[in-house]
Amino acid sequence: MPARISNYFLLRPYWLAIIISLLLILWMLSSPEAEPLQAEQHSIKEQILPKVQTTRFTPEKMTKSLTLYGKSEANSRAVIRAEVAGKIVAITTKKGLRVKRGQALLNIEKNELPFRLEQAQALLDERSLNYKAVKSLNDKGLQGRARLAEMKSLLLAARTDVEQLQLKLARTKVTAPFSGILQEQFAEKGDYLQVGDSVFSLENIDPIVIRGDATEHYVSQLTLGQSISATLLSGEVISGKITYIASMADSKSSTFRIEAEFANPELKIFSGISAKLSIPLYPVEAIYISPSALAMDGEGNLGVKLVEQGTVVFKAIKLVEADNNGAWLSGFAGEVDIITLGQGFVKPGDPVQAVAAEK
The missing domain is CATH 2.40.420.20 (conserved putative lor/sdh protein from methanococcus maripaludis s2 fold)
Known part of the structure; x- marks a missing residue:
């Protein structure tokens, strides 16, 4: 009997395919077995979340701050030049030293200036007496106005000569125009100077100025007198105020120059050092x-x-x-x-x- 059934399916294989398909459909529709599979897949998915x-x-x-990087420079700088011609007879200081305003730096030979001044003073005294005499006569109606005007002109010319010679004599002593540090010395004792020759360069670094460049986005948010801080390479932080804001941008960088002054009484901050500027803008x-x-x-x-x-x-x-x-x-x-x-x-x-x- 089994042999006959086997031969039957061998002669008709489509029946075997139909039976296998029905069994697969019944297994897939079986819910008790699908639920554990879905739960297992969900559990695996949860486990692989990154x-x-x-x-x-x-x-x-x-506080939002604007940070700029800049360099320090002298608050004021001048090249001191000879205002009269002559030979240097004494130099009373040297470069690198701190000097005060009006302090003597060097002396130029006076030559004949004292004698010319004495002569001009005597002529001034003479013309002063002549003018007073003519004026007295003019007041009494005994002297014309033309003569009085002539005497006054001569008196003024004599007075001008005296003042010019006094000024030249004073300029033989070269003094510092402001307090600062002498940087360069261009002449030595014995050198002959012409008018305009350089003798010293002078820098004032108290207060010290630190400059930076701000972009057009931030320059409108800055004001003169605004507080600013600077961090030096040593790590020291100093405080100051904005003293200058350029109204025209640099043609190459399209930035605006900013300058701030910082107190430097001990002259510890030199010109030319790098610093980081920090300017508070808004909270x-x-x-x-x-x-x-x-x-x-x-x-x-x-x-x-x-x-x-x-x-x-x-x-x-x-x-x-x-x-x-x-x-x-x-x-x-x-x-x-x-x-x-x-x-x-x-x-x-x-x-x-x-x-x-x-x-």
């Missing part, structure tokens, strides 16, 4: 975050990746300012959970398993 580390940040108040609420947590979306917007209800969300932000250790970001309404580890492996819309970082 893990990311998040840190909670709360915006805090800070803002921001968070301070490591640059490694920053990201960019497909359109090139700067932002961070957050986790909201288990899903990655990209949040565009505004960079307030940055330093070597991090960046201040604004644009947050309240507390946020920012992905600080693993953000490079997830994209917006991905479900993730967030793990809070230890405080």
